[in-house]
Amino acid sequence: MTENKVKWGIMGAGNISRKFASDLVHSENADLVAVASRTEGKAASFASEFNIARPYDSYDEFLQDEEIEIVYIGTLHTQHKECALNCLKAGKAVLCEKPFTMDAAEAEELIQAARENNTFLMEAMWTRYLPAIVQAKNWLEEGKIGEVRMLTANFGFDVGWSPNSRLLDKKLGGGAMLDAGIYPISFASFIFGQQPTEIKSSAHLGETGVDEHFSALFEYPDGKTAMLNSGVRLNLANDAIIYGTKGYIRLPNFLFGDGAYLHQAGSEVVEFQDDRKLQGYIFEAEEAMRCLREGKLESAIMPLDETHDIMKTMDTLRKQWGLEYK
Incomplete structure (x- = not known):
């Protein structure tokens, strides 16, 4: 077009x-x-x-x-x-x-x-629109790893000690949650298609009062779990792994990665490689434009009710830590 x-x-x-x-x-x-x-x-x-x-x-x-x-x-x-x-x-x-x-x-x-x-x-x-994550989602829908039972997802980086920076300013929403943690939290929502029924978490609040890093265990019906870690003063191995009853899918550096790897028992690893030249923001823009052309008021891939529910989940986490953006 x-x-x-x-x-x-x-x-x-x-x-x-x-x-x-x-x-x-x-x-x-x-x-x-x-x-x-x-x-x-x-x-x-x-x-x-x-x-x-x-x-x-x-x-x-x-x-x-x-x-x-x-x-x-x-x-x-x-x-x-x-x-x-x-x-x-x-x-x-x-x-x-x-x-x-x-x-x-x-x-x-x-x-x-x-x-x-x-x-x-x-x-x-x-x-959500990156080719490697889209491929992983397709494998799940095709039943390649059976029923998803567990996932792990991490995203963290070390911003260094700069107490006046936005990332460490509580009044500006600094800390791990809104800049980094939102990615594994949204990823868990995307994969399981629902919010957790139980949340257990722990966070380290630093000198400026923000969550410098946190860990969370999300529990879902039928014993399904997600284990998530994030930080802004801690370099993490930013990988995601989805575990099912028949295998698992590994997404190295899942926010920025260009590969997805399907592991099934008794089979060779199936590798997907994304050869894009751009950073990847173009895909969300194309989705928004597709919705506009079709007269839609929201995206089925990132529905508004799910966005709202994810914010509720993050509110619950911050409440557990006693963290308010004031």
Whole structure:
């Protein structure tokens, strides 16, 4: 599809928006027409980098741009709800970077606004659309490893000691949960198709009050479990493994990896390799555009109710740790 390209705008001109834009400009279906930042000059610099026609230093002016059909929100976590709500009220479709919001109550407010305005809304959980993870999901649906009984998933990195950085600032939603832990938590939801019935967890709250790392055991009906680890001051082996009654699937470096490996008893390992050249953000953008073209108000791959339920699960974890973003 090269005619009637979907017109995109980006709110926030930081690192994650830069990664998204660097992929989006290679889509035959997309036209990136505007970018906005409240930091003077930042939108202009971003626009120059990606050949975007209209930079805005005001979100209000950006939202008055009638050509914009869908907005990618790449602002600070604490600004997601406000930005998405304003977009929805302006009739703009929204692809909102994870974490969708700061908590489940904010997520519910956004979802209600989208449904009241009949406007498309989707959480930008980009990993769900990566070819290796899609292949793993296909193997599961084909019964290649039998019934899934257990999974492990880890994502952690060491940001270093910088107490004034966003990642360690509790008021900005810093810590492992919203930046790193959300990936294995969402992955468990994707694989099991439900939230856990029981949650056991432990977190280390550092000097700035954020969860520097945590471990969680999710329990599901019939003895199924997920074991998840995450951190922002701890380098982890960022792999995921799905265990079934007839084998297992291994996803090395599952957020960024390009391979999936199917292990079945008595058979040679089946290897899937993704030869993509781009980072992978293009796939979530293509899903959002497909939904828009088909007149859908949400994605079946990342449904709004599931986004809300995942936020509830994260609320439960933070409550266990006594962590509030204040």
